[in-house]
Amino acid sequence: MELLSQQADKKLAKKKEEAKTVEPEPAPVATSPEEMIREQILSALHEAPQRPSDADIAKWKREYGDSGVYVSALNEQDIFVFTYLRRSAWQKIQGVVQKAQASELTTNPDDMLKEKVLQFCVLWPRPLTIEFFSGSRAGTVDTLFNIIMAHSSFLQLNQAMILTTQL
């Protein structure tokens, strides 16, 4: 009887040992398309040459708010970190462009406005050089300008209407 119970104890101990050694397989993590895109953009930023350090990103977040710093990868080379356009900057830019327009310093105020918006809002790479504005792919400046404007709450008419009520 004693022998039987010893054998049973041994078997139980063996089973417990086996259970300890076999690790459960990790459950598959569900990733949404948005999360996948986010991961791709962030990994593109991490692989970029002379990428901003974690300390830089933390500093920008302190300055512009946790939800005020964005990264956009138009392709493998054209990766930008930026913040949204603020009203104070927008007014300064308008003032500069209007003055330049009045004194005929610029022949194309639209281009000047886009350039100023990018200079104000792009945090990395910085500074944006003349080579960037003249030598980058044809659509880069316009696309980046539109992305920044979209993140600066330039609304569609129906969106503005939803926020509005007649007194």
Place this chain on the structure above:
Amino acid sequence: MNIEALIESNGLYMTTLPTGEKFTWRLLTMKEYRVFDGLRQADIYMAPVLYEMVFSRCYVGEADAINGNLPAGYFPSIGELIMWLSGDGGVSNERNEIEAAREAYSADSVLETMKRIVLIAFSSYDPDVIDTWTRPELLKKFTLAEAVLVNKGGYEPLDTKKIMSAEQAAKKKASPVDFRKENQEYSQAMGDPNKPHPLDQHPLDLARKQAKTNKLMKSQAKELDKLAKRGR
């Protein structure tokens, strides 16, 4: 807040940002709209710049004092909305606006009735001028207007007994529809409702009716012939 602008403006709107900030603004006058529309047509300013100017003009307050850290886009977006409501909306907008204005205009109210009577009697007054009067001034002009109209003839002074309180007026509005009266009006406008519609009749009945009508027309033609012979 600019109280003068509040008093002068006819319609005010308020935009509330998702972060809670509120901005009150007015529409452009027709003249202002023409100017801004002209600037837009001439392509002198980029659209967001022009709409920012519209916002600054119509904002009831100091546009320069707005928090500079807010996202820049809200204000040109409001400017674009102002342009849309001030005239860009076009015909479809006008149709809705007329309907909304009719609904908003309390035509049956005593005050509006008094104003209308004053305008009928003294047509040189601008309707907007009346809004600048005090209530006693309006009452004074109204009684004078009534006296003028009575003297001219064909006018019966306003029966003050018929003036209802707000509760009574609301009750009257909520009363059920008078279907009998409505049916009478309908039959007057559309013909006898007891007669079946031609589309609901059997084809044979219709043919019989048509033949009868033709007969009548033939007999009428004969009568006309007779009259003509007599005339000769």
